[in-house]
Amino acid sequence: MTTINVGLLGLGTVGRGVATILARQTPQLASLHLKITRAAVRTLTPKRQAQFPAIALTTDALAVVNDPDIQIIVEVMGGIDLPFALLKQALKNGKQVITANKDLIATHGQALTALAAKHHVGLNYEAAVMGGIPILRTLNTNFAGDAITGLAGIANGTSNFILTQMAAGCSYAEALAQAQAKGFAESDPTNDVEGLDAAYKLLILTRLAFDLNAKLANIHRQGITTLRRADFAAADFFGFTIKPLVSARRLDNQLDLTVAPTLVPKSHPLSGVVNEFNAIVLASTNTHELMLTGPGAGSLPTANAVIADLQATALALQDGHTPELAGLAPQPSTALDQPTRQLIALSTNGLVTGLDVATQLGIHGQIYASGDQLHLLTQAVDRQTIAQWRDALNHFVGISLQHILPIFSPDLQGTVTKFQTDEKKISFTA
CATH class of the missing domain: 3.40.50.720 (NAD(P)-binding Rossmann-like Domain)
Incomplete structure (x- = not known):
């Protein structure tokens, strides 16, 4: 031959x-x-x-x-x-x-x-x-008679390794140094830790999954560099892990695309994907939910x-x-804005309470307070509301906004609960 x-x-x-x-x-x-x-x-x-x-x-x-x-x-x-x-x-x-x-x-x-x-x-x-995950071949061959409605996953092994180490108690700098020592992160890790690498992958995935074309500017992207150990303590308290997720939600020809460190319920399989491993969950009409996982790099x-x-x-x-x-x-594709619960992370001077902030912004959810750190788990809101909150918090005397992280929910809906009025009952001292 x-x-x-x-x-x-x-x-x-x-x-x-x-x-x-x-x-x-x-x-x-x-x-x-x-x-x-x-x-x-x-x-x-x-x-x-x-x-x-x-x-x-x-x-x-x-x-x-x-x-x-x-x-x-x-x-x-x-x-x-x-x-x-x-x-x-x-x-x-x-x-x-x-x-x-x-x-x-x-x-x-x-x-x-x-x-x-x-x-x-x-x-x-x-x-x-x-x-090593055969995701593109799966999209090409396994969904001929099906319609994919959404996808979410961990598409960058470097970021997942760093967040895994931070969840175990490391600082961001310590976790990054470990990733570089193991060859998972470059000397300049910007593309990985700022979500650009994952964003490129998300564009490819959505093109094949939905037959829709999006641009990099359509992706709501934030990196992992602002995360602190307090964020992981708060996430754990609320029943979540923090993962560097890519997600795409579809409604007709509309796409809601996100690359961000995201709070994932501990009950969801994505929460157990650790270190340099990648994973993807596909939601479709016929199969409901399919998950693939494996080494994402090397x-x-x-x-x-x-x-x-x-x-x-x-x-x-x-x-x-x-x-x-x-x-x-x-x-x-055109832009889709799916309301999503958020985690607001703040530093405070000690005089401003989480209830003060929640009352001022009209937030409903829960509060986690530890030392000078405040975390507010909010109701599901659209991006316009998030932008309004961000602007208000940047002008709020006595606090400093660290970041606002999305909450992953497979059904795209969050549970709205009234605020606890007694912070001491739900605060946690690290």
């Missing part, structure tokens, strides 16, 4: 993982006759070439893309502009394309998908979202998702057909 030649753009952590798995030649892979013949790298040294004696290394990525003997291009180099130019050329050359680049797919996925369809080739990107889990795409692409080439492209022509 004819060998299927693969060109690899990038030999970093994931690229090495792809090469390692292919070299194992498991029975399923051996029958496909896949071979990485060329790879583009940023720097080329004799030592590096010696590490991959069967692969011709080059610093000329375009030469790999234009090689007539290569049928499949795998891009794991990262970035947006250069990979976009290279993959456009690869698709125009009639090559099958696989990428693990979430930033690229979130930004230019529609353009690349349209170009792949025009040239009758495949574009696959399972590894771009949630590492060389081999992400590379394994690339290999799954390689296997599907190779089988398609052997059968002489091109896999159907998902999300070929998504419709534009």
Whole structure:
């Protein structure tokens, strides 16, 4: 059987993982006759070439893309502009394309998908979202007769690891240092801890789940850097854990998209997903609720998702057909604002009580008070009300607003209860 030649753009952590798995030649892979013949790298040294004696290394990525003997291009180099130019050329050359680049797919996925369809080739990107969890393939194949109404999950392993350590008693700085020491966080962790990485993944998920297109500006995003140990004590008191959630709620062509540290009920399965693991819950008409979980990052889990795409692409080439492209022509979405309960975190001078704040803002819910920290668990409100509260709190004498965190509720509704009038009965001293 004819060998299927693969060109690899990038030999970093994931690229090495792809090469390692292919070299194992498991029975399923051996029958496909896949071979990485060329790879583009940023720097080329004799030592590096010696590490991959069967692969011709080059610093000329375009030469790999234009090689007539290569049928499949795998891009794991990262970035947006250069990979976009290279993959456009690869698709125009009639090559099958696989990428693990979430930033690229979130930004230019529609353009690349349209170009792949025009040239009758495949574009696959399972590894771009949630590492080793086969979520995109699940969306492509398992919901043909079903309608997904909402999704929520943990899409960034770095943030989840940090919040897991904070729940165990670490400060944010201590948890971040641990994540960096273990290789989960970069020296500059901004994309992870500010929710940008998760936001790109959410754009891809909503495109495939709902056949709707949204923009980064449509996502209500906040990072985890303002969280403190007091937030976790308050969440625990109210019966929640704090998780770095992505969520998408749908009503017709409207989407409510959020990326934020979110309070999850302890009774919900997402609350038990810890450390660097990812998870996603899909709500649909027929299956009600489906949850997938697994490692969200790392060389081999992400590379394994690339290999799954390689296997599907190779089988398609052997059968002489091109896999159907998902999300070929998504419709534009408009904004949806679903009322949600919130947790307001404040620092106080000791003279202002939680009941003072609640009465002034018209909040109904519960109060947690510990030292100079106040946490108010509110009724379900829309974003306009949250903005009004935020503005009022920023002008409130005697308090300092830390953040306002959403409460996750699968049914999108919160229980409204009257405020306790005696704070001492429900306060907790750490």
